Amino acid sequence: MPISLTRRTVLGAMLAPAIIRPTLGHAAEPIRLGAILSATGPGAGVGLPQRNGVLLAVKAINEKGGIAGRPIELLVEDDGSNPDAAVTKANNLIFSQKVKAIIGPTLTASTLSVGGVADPEKIAVMPFTGLGLEMEKQRRSVFHMLPTQDLNARALLEFVTKNMKTRKVAVLHDSAYGNIVMTKLKEVNATYNVDFVAAEKWEVGATDVTTQAAKIKATAPDVVLVIGNSATPFRNLRQIRMNAPLMSALGTASYEYVRAMGDAADNIIFAEFLVAEDPLPYQKDFVETFHKEYDTFPKTMEASAWDAVHAVAAGIAKAGPDATPAAISDAIRGPYAGAMAKFDFSAPDLTGLSLSSYVYSKLEKGKFTRVPFTAGQ
Amino acid sequence: MSMMLLAQACATGITNGLIYALVGLGMAVIFKGSRLINAMHGELAVVGAATAVYCVEIAMWPTWLAVTMGMLIAMVLSTLVDIGLVRRLFNRNAREESFLLLTVGLGFTFSAAVLYVFGREEHLLPAFGDEIYEVAGAIIREQTIWIVGIAAFILIGLKLFYKYTDFGLAMMAASIDPDGAATTGINVRLMRTATFALGGLMAAVAGLLVTPMIGVSYQMGPILTLKGFAAAVLGGLTNPLGALVGGITIGLLESLSIVYISSGLKDAVALSVLIVIMILVPDGILGRSGRKGG
Numbered sequence: 001m002p003i004s005l006t007r008r009t010v011l012g013a014m015l016a017p018a019i020i021r022p023t024l025g026h027a028a029e030p031i032r033l034g035a036i037l038s039a040t041g042p043g044a045g046v047g048l049p050q051r052n053g054v055l056l057a058v059k060a061i062n063e064k065g066g067i068a069g070r071p072i073e074l075l076v077e078d079d080g081s082n083p084d085a086a087v088t089k090a091n092n093l094i095f096s097q098k099v100k101a102i103i104g105p106t107l108t109a110s111t112l113s114v115g116g117v118a119d120p121e122k123i124a125v126m127p128f129t130g131l132g133l134e135m136e137k138q139r140r141s142v143f144h145m146l147p148t149q150d151l152n153a154r155a156l157l158e159f160v161t162k163n164m165k166t167r168k169v170a171v172l173h174d175s176a177y178g179n180i181v182m183t184k185l186k187e188v189n190a191t192y193n194v195d196f197v198a199a200e201k202w203e204v205g206a207t208d209v210t211t212q213a214a215k216i217k218a219t220a221p222d223v224v225l226v227i228g229n230s231a232t233p234f235r236n237l238r239q240i241r242m243n244a245p246l247m248s249a250l251g252t253a254s255y256e257y258v259r260a261m262g263d264a265a266d267n268i269i270f271a272e273f274l275v276a277e278d279p280l281p282y283q284k285d286f287v288e289t290f291h292k293e294y295d296t297f298p299k300t301m302e303a304s305a306w307d308a309v310h311a312v313a314a315g316i317a318k319a320g321p322d323a324t325p326a327a328i329s330d331a332i333r334g335p336y337a338g339a340m341a342k343f344d345f346s347a348p349d350l351t352g353l354s355l356s357s358y359v360y361s362k363l364e365k366g367k368f369t370r371v372p373f374t375a376g377q
Numbered sequence: 378m379s380m381m382l383l384a385q386a387c388a389t390g391i392t393n394g395l396i397y398a399l400v401g402l403g404m405a406v407i408f409k410g411s412r413l414i415n416a417m418h419g420e421l422a423v424v425g426a427a428t429a430v431y432c433v434e435i436a437m438w439p440t441w442l443a444v445t446m447g448m449l450i451a452m453v454l455s456t457l458v459d460i461g462l463v464r465r466l467f468n469r470n471a472r473e474e475s476f477l478l479l480t481v482g483l484g485f486t487f488s489a490a491v492l493y494v495f496g497r498e499e500h501l502l503p504a505f506g507d508e509i510y511e512v513a514g515a516i517i518r519e520q521t522i523w524i525v526g527i528a529a530f531i532l533i534g535l536k537l538f539y540k541y542t543d544f545g546l547a548m549m550a551a552s553i554d555p556d557g558a559a560t561t562g563i564n565v566r567l568m569r570t571a572t573f574a575l576g577g578l579m580a581a582v583a584g585l586l587v588t589p590m591i592g593v594s595y596q597m598g599p600i601l602t603l604k605g606f607a608a609a610v611l612g613g614l615t616n617p618l619g620a621l622v623g624g625i626t627i628g629l630l631e632s633l634s635i636v637y638i639s640s641g642l643k644d645a646v647a648l649s650v651l652i653v654i655m656i657l658v659p660d661g662i663l664g665r666s667g668r669k670g671g
Binding site: 044045048174200201202207208210211212216218231232235239240257260325 | 392597601632638641
């Protein structure tokens with residue numbers, strides 16, 4: 001029942017901001033963390049799954065006795081997908097609520113604005129974005145939970161050239177996120193020498209991209225990279241009998257998009273991080289816990305959120321529950337083996353994800369199956 | 378440029394144009410009967426389609442019953458907007474901009490309500506038929522044929538309704554000259570309510586027809602309203618045939634822009650051409666007769 005599930009999550013989102021207090025039984029003083037997520041607005045499509053991952057992680061940690069015997073108290077804020085709202089929420093969390101670290105934000109613009117406030121205070125921020133602007137490299141307390149677009153582009157071309165062994169590639173991308181990835185695809189192509197036989201764009205919110213799909217079909221590519229946050233291009237490509245494999249990035253690797261694809265959800269490959277139907281050994285515990293709690297399978301966004309909270313918890317455990325935010329940041333700045341992937345927050349991109357971190361999946365009649373391929377080898 | 382690509386672009390342009398036209402038709406009906414621009418029309422289409430999706434996916438109703446319910450809900454909602462809000466504004470002699478603001482605000486409200494009840498995802502309705510036809514290399518879905526047929530049926534029906542039925546003539550009279558109509562015994566308020574009911578029904582039909590092709594989501598209302606409004610204005614706002622001509626013109630302009638110029642410049646090219654057309658024929662493609670009531 002997808003609709004009723006969503007109604008619950010939207011209702012939950014509308015109740016934010018919320019304080020998630022530890023359950024009774026914890027006598028010790030709680031450790032206060034903040035979370036800034038996009039539970040409403042255009043970013044909610046990823047913000048709500050992240051919220052589920054964050055809440056579950058806090059619950060799991062508290063059920064296991066908290067951090068050094070002290071439970072986590074989580075203050076959840078919704079930035080409405082607005083960077084101005086995000087910075088207001090961050091100021092409140094840092095200076096009024098005195099949180100030890102901030103989980104999120106969801107979106108790149110909010111990450112930039114929150115990082116500008118938090119980094120001078122050396123408060124750890126765990127955004128669900130990849131490193132973007134050059135200036136972000138200087139913000140050593142902002143630890144990114146998702147790969148850079150450069151790495152996403154490489155992950156796609158790795159599979160195309162090494163697994164599919166083809167170089168005749170077409171790209172259908174949107175005017176926002178897809179546009180950035182397209183730029184990166186061209187930049188990294190010096191390494192892969194792919195022939196982009198077509199590159200067509202659709203505007204965000206477009207209800208039909210059949211003509212762009214027809215232009216792509218006319219070039220007879222061996223694979224089509226579909227980059228953007230919409231199920232429409234997948235449907236349109238299949239409706240005009242474009243039978244070549246389609247490949248996409250992790251943004252569309254979700255059950256929500258698969259449902260919206262309808263009959264088109266077949267022979268589509270994703271470069272992502274978690275195939276919950278067939279998890280890697282280090283992902284099994286998380287997948288089981290998540291499935292038990294929500295009766296549905298998690299994807300990359302939920303896993304990254306789970307990892308963000310656990311990475312902070314590990315940092316606090318290492319630095320000590322009464323450590324300063326700066327000391328906690330220092331403790332986080334290092335390797336961390338999560339459910340999504342192995343991170344190294346001391347890496348120049350403050351993420352440490354590599355090509356080998358990616359997991360590839362293929363949609364076969366609406367079901368995700370893991371493809372045995374490791375990039376970067 | 379291959380013939381196949383040109384044929385596909387034309388087929389897609391006409392299909393999208395018919396979608397804009399169906400939305401524009403409803404806006405033209407409301408304008409024809411009330412002289413109001415209904416900025417929530419796209420949201421009414423979404424409400425109708427989303428209701429049908431809910432009935433099919435959750436209530437497990439047969440599609441025909443779900444579609445009927447979708448039309449009924451949109452029609453009732455539009456009627457209630459007239460009775461509860463538009464009528465009050467009329468009683469207070471509100472100006473045109475007040476009505477526009479009202480429908481813009483209601484559009485946002487309906488959109489938020491759909492988000493709350495149905496969630497963020499896109500939902501598809503079962504298509505009327507699953508056949509796929511190949512014409513000059515272009516792929517055409519059976520649903521497109523249905524859209525063409527139903528659009529033609531609605532167009533002819535509206536023409537006959539407004540020209541030959543007393544009720545249709547009374548609706549037009551009440552809109553063009555409310556005081557004169559009232560002196561001849563026409564219930565002007567009832568006619569405007571009937572106009573809103575008919576507009577709501579038209580919106581639902583548009584939403585229900587396109588949902589098997591493009592999927593309904595809470596955020597598609599404004600784009601439907603915008604494209605439908607452009608179609609209606611381009612053709613001549615009070616002439617239903619104008620909405621059809623305008624819609625197909627816009628759809629073809631968009632589609633051919635992608636093929637011959639650039640997909641990134643699709644909207645810029647199409648809207649630029651629209652501006653030129655409106656400068657050349659400010660009363661719409663079908664001319665002054667359309668402005669006078671078709």
